[in-house]
Amino acid sequence: METAFILEKLILVVIVFVVTLVIAMYSTLAERKIAGFMQDRYGPDRAGIAGILQPLCDGGKFFFKEEIIPAGAHKPLFILGPTLAIITACISSAVIPWGQNLTIGDKVITLQVADVNIGVLYIFGVIALGVYGIMLGGWASNNKFSLMGAIRAASQSISYEIAMGLSIIALLMVTQSLSIGDIVAQQKGFVNWNIWVQPLGFLIFMTCAFAECNRVPFDLPECETELVGGYHTEYSSMKLGLYMFSEYINMFVSSALMAALYFGGYNFPFMYDLGLSENWITIIGVIVFFLKIFGFIFFFMWVRWTLPRFRYDQLMNLGWKMLIPLAIANIVLTGVITIIVEEYFK
C-alpha cells in the first residue's frame, strides 16, 4: 500500500512536471506566433513544420552559449538566483487539482499531487519565496543596474502580493475552505463557478497575477529598452534561460490557478447530464481544464501585444491606491452580502 501510494504520486509528479515544462516551452513559441499574428506577419516558421521545433532550437542555443560570470560577482549566490527562481516556479503546481478521481479496476487515483488543506497558503508561500531568486540574482551580479532592477522587481512583487492575498480572502469567505481541491470540487457544473460570485475579486487577482509574472503591462523588472534590463542584466546562456523559463512556468501556473479558483477548474457545463461514466467525466474534465488554462495563457499574450508598459509610479499607484482599497471593499461587500443572504433568503 505504502509503496504503491508513493509510486502513484511519483508518476503523477513526473507527469505534472513534464507537462509543465512542455507547456512552458511551447508558450515561448505560442507567444511569438501570436505576436506574428497580431502584427500581421508569420512568426518563426523555419524550424520544423510551422516552427514546431523552434523551442528546441532556442533551448539548444541557450545551452551552447558561452557562460559568463562577471569578475566581481558573488559566485554561489549568482548561481543560486536562477536556481531558486526555477525551483519555486516548478513546485507551485503541486497543490493544483488537475481532475477528479480516476478509477482503474478497484484503484482510485486522485489527479492532484498533494491535497494540502492549506493549499492556497502554500501557493502564497511559494510566490513569496520566488522573490529571493530575483533579489539574489540582482545583488550577486555586483552591478548597480542589476541591483536597482532587482529592487524594482521585488517591490513590485511584494506590493501586488498584498492585493492578491486580499482578493483571495474574499474568495475564501465564499468557499469556506483553504484547500484548492475543495474549492474546485464546489464549483460543479456552470452556475456554481466562483467567477459569478467574485467578479471583482477575479479582476483584482488577475491583475496581480500579471504583475507577479512580470508580464506586460507590468514588465518593468525586465524592460531592456528604457531601464537597462533588470535583475538579469549580467546573466547569459542557460542562467538567463532559466529566468525566462521560470516566467513562462509562472504564467502557466497562474493560469491554472485562475482557472481552478474562479472558472471551475475541471468542471464543465452539463457534466452530469450527458450520461457519461465517472472516468469519462474525469478525462473530459482534464481536457476542459487545460483548454481553460490555454485560454488564459492566450489572454496573457493578447494583453502583451495590446497594452503599453506602465510607468513605475503608475504601477505603484495602481497597486497601492487602487487595487488594495478595491480588494478591501470587496471583502466588506462579500461579508455584507453573505450575511444578508443568510439572514433573509435562507
Added chain:
Amino acid sequence: MTIFYFVAFLSIFFALMTIFTKNPVHSVLYLVITFATFTVHYILLNAQFLAAVNFIVYMGAIMVLFLFVLMLLNLNKESEPMKSNLVKIMGVIAGMCLIVTFLGAFRLLESNNAMVQGHENIGLVKNLGKVLFSDFLLPFEISSILLLTAMVGAVLLAKKETRVKQHG
C-alpha cells in the same frame, strides 16, 4: 523524535551561522534558512497554519525587507563602524540576562508538563480560527489594534519626511 533532533540541530547551526558570518547579506540568508527550519518544527508540532504563516510572513515578507535594506545600504566589513568595548560588554550582559530568563521559563514549563499535546487537529485553520474568535477574542482584537497602530505609525513616519521637504 529523531527528525526533531535533526531539525533542531539545523536550526541551531544556521542560527549560529547567522551570527558568525561576516557578510550581512549571508547573515540574512542564514536567518531565512533558520526560519525555514522553524516552519518544519511547527509542522512537527501539528501547527500547520502557524507553519504556513511563519513561512509567508517571516520568510517571505519580513526577511525580504531585511534583504532590501541591506542591499541598498551595501554594508561590508570595511564600512562597518567598530563598536566600542562598552557596547560589547553591555551586549554580553544583556545576552546572559536573556539566557537566565529563558532557563527560568523552561524550568517552569517542565514542572507544568506543558508539552502534552491536545488532539492532533488543533493546529488546523478551522479549529484555530474558532478558538481565536471565541475563547481568545479580546487578546486577538487587542493585538490586531496593536498591529494597526504600528502600521499607521510606520506610514506616518514615512510621510513626515516629504512634508518637511515641501515646506522647507
